[in-house]
Amino acid sequence: MFDGLSEKLSGILNTLTRRGALTEEDVNAALREVRRALLEADVALEVVRSFTDKVRARAVGAEVIKSVSPGQQVVKIVHDQLVEMLGADAEIIDLNAAPPVAILMVGLQGSGKTTTTAKIAKRLTDREKRKVLLASLDTRRPAAMEQLAVLGKQVGVDTLPIVAGQSAVQIARRAMEAARLGGYDVVMLDTAGRVTVDEGLMIEAADVKAATDPHEVLLVADALTGQDAVNTARAFDERLGVTGIVLTRMDGDARGGAALSMRAVTGKPIKLIGTGEKVDALEEFHPSRVSSRILG
Ligand code: GDP
Secondary structure (H helix, E strand, C coil), X not given: CCCCHHHHHHHHHCCCCCCCECCHHHXXXXXXXXXXXXXXXXXXXXXXXXXXXXXXXXXXXXXXXXXXXXXXXXXXXXXXXXXXXXXXXXXXXXXXXXXXXXXXXXXXXXXXXXXXXXXXXXXXXXXXXXXXXXXXXXXXXXXXXXXXXXXXXXXXXXXXXXXXXXXHHHHHHHHHHHHHHHCCCEEEEECCCCCCCCHHHHHHHHHHHHHHCCCEEEEEEECCCCCCHHHHHHHHHHXXXXXXXXXXXXXXXXXXXHHHHHHHHHCCCEEEEECCCCCCXXXXXXXXXXXHHHHC
């Protein structure tokens, strides 16, 4: 059984005599537990290190508040630091540009990119009353194109008709043109995924980006991604200038460490989370809730 971090820290720190201020020794003992909790939550090692350094700087020498135990006090410092690093409040998808606004969806194959594209389209249609056009750019996987068409139908959103033999850039240009002619507000471009980050994928997505000037580049990533989360996020962000992250499979057992890893290395906000296979299983990201989940 996993004991909550709060109880563990209380156990360690509350046996210490109150000295008026937290000493480096107290804080280091607590940080060993914090480190363990973060690693269990699958936060990448380099991020764990920078996180604990920040907490140490904040906690050592802090006056012990009379009304709370030293354990509770360190837990609060850890929680506050985590919320700060995860980002302030819920972030929204920015559509503040001349229509049709392009949203480029990127990510590894299997991350939930196509499903998330349909979920976001549904949200923009239902809640924000936008007219959305979907287009699949996965020229190598006809099944992926079909999947988007099926999902589009399910959520009541139009998909660009499939024309065989076109390149990703050609399809993207056709989508923008169709959107202009059809009076659409938003075009969501579902790029091809690969099992691992590869050069061909990045070049193709960068070409599509150059051709469509998207207002948002959303990286879809699986919350179950462990130590690889940092490399994936870094690679996509460096090449494509990610504007936001959508973390999928937050309905599973994942403690959500990938959220901290990705946010820390890219500085880009987590905009939404996927919480199931159904098309309405999409929620806003709340740093405070995810912080509690990461800490256990
Ligand atoms: P893609 O290859 O990145 O386009 O991934 P898909 O959209 O095809 O999704 C792969 C699988 O993950 C499908 O079975 C989806 O139903 C499932 N999936 C996507 N998002 C979520 C989520 O938030 N939670 C759960 N439990 N499953 C999801």
